[in-house]
Amino acid sequence: xxxxxxxxxxxxxxxxxxxxxxxxxxxxxxxxxxxxxxxxxxxxxxxxxxxxxxxxxxxxxxxxxxxxxxxxxxxxxxxxxxxxxxxxxxxxxxxxxxxxxxxxxxxxxxxxxxxxx
Amino acid sequence: xxxxxxxxxxxxxxxxxxxxxxxxxxxxxxxxxxxxxxxxxxxxxxxxxxxxxxxxxxxxxxxxxxxxxxxxxxxxxxxxxxxxxxxxxxxxxxxxxxxxxxxxxxxxxxxxxx
Numbered sequence: 098x099x100x101x102x103x104x105x106x107x108x109x110x111x112x113x114x115x116x117x118x119x120x121x122x123x124x125x126x127x128x129x130x131x132x133x134x135x136x137x138x139x140x141x142x143x144x145x146x147x148x149x150x151x152x153x154x155x156x157x158x159x160x161x162x163x164x165x166x167x168x169x170x171x172x173x174x175x176x177x178x179x180x181x182x183x184x185x186x187x188x189x190x191x192x193x194x195x196x197x198x199x200x201x202x203x204x205x206x207x208x209x210x211x212x213x214x
Numbered sequence: 215x216x217x218x219x220x221x222x223x224x225x226x227x228x229x230x231x232x233x234x235x236x237x238x239x240x241x242x243x244x245x246x247x248x249x250x251x252x253x254x255x256x257x258x259x260x261x262x263x264x265x266x267x268x269x270x271x272x273x274x275x276x277x278x279x280x281x282x283x284x285x286x287x288x289x290x291x292x293x294x295x296x297x298x299x300x301x302x303x304x305x306x307x308x309x310x311x312x313x314x315x316x317x318x319x320x321x322x323x324x325x326x327x328x
Contacts, residue, residue, distance in 0.1 A: 101257075128314060132318075137320060138320065139303070139318045139319060139320035139321060140258070140303070140318040141318075142315065142316075142317075145315065155315075187257050187258075189257075191314050192314065201246060201248070201263060201307070201314055202248070202260045202263065203248075203258075203260065203305075203314070203316060204260070205257030205258050205259070206257055207256060207257050208255070208256065208257050210255075
């Protein structure tokens with residue numbers, strides 16, 4: 098089974114709709130991230146969370162919000178989707194395994210392809 | 215602001231040759247640098263991490279160098295195979311080693327011809 102899962106994998110929606118993308122991990126990591134990827138722009142950080150009570154804005158947080166419901170779950174919401182939010186969205190994890198050492202590697206989910214019409 | 219540059223053009227090489235990909239950065243001194251592989255429609259997969267006090271790191275057919283004076287990392291794949299064809303992303307730690315926040319380059323597409 099995959100360590101980092103994302104749902105849905107594909108979503109087509111209309112301008113103005115509220116959308117939630119979900120991420121779950123079984124790696125036991127404390128840190129979770131949301132990125133978007135656009136052709137020619139690479140991966141850009143939207144939000145990140147270092148534990149359930151810690152949420153931080155990334156490079157491009159406008160128009161997005163997040164919720165860390167549990168250590169293993171981190172959701173990204175688009176309150177009112179617009180066409181320029183059409184992109185590939187990735188969730189990633191890193192950090193300290195339960196009772197273990199800190200890791201610097203990030204582990205990515207399979208991505209969600211979002212299209213806003 | 216921090217800027218990372220990778221070869222924007224695709225790199226085409228013949229099977230068996232060594233592929234060399236470049237990552238240049240400005241305006242920062244990262245505690246470490248990482249390389250990831252990304253296949254179409256999939257999430258990036260970690261390959262190697264090299265720290266600021268390391269000059270070179272190897273893993274099987276992969277080698278990474280890190281020159282903090284030149285602000286450059288080189289990523290080598292020796293004896294390349296068609297299965298190595300993918301986009302390779304360079305990523306810099308961006309917060310003095312405190313938070314594991316990464317800044318990614320746009321990636322270089324490698325195509326290995328049989």
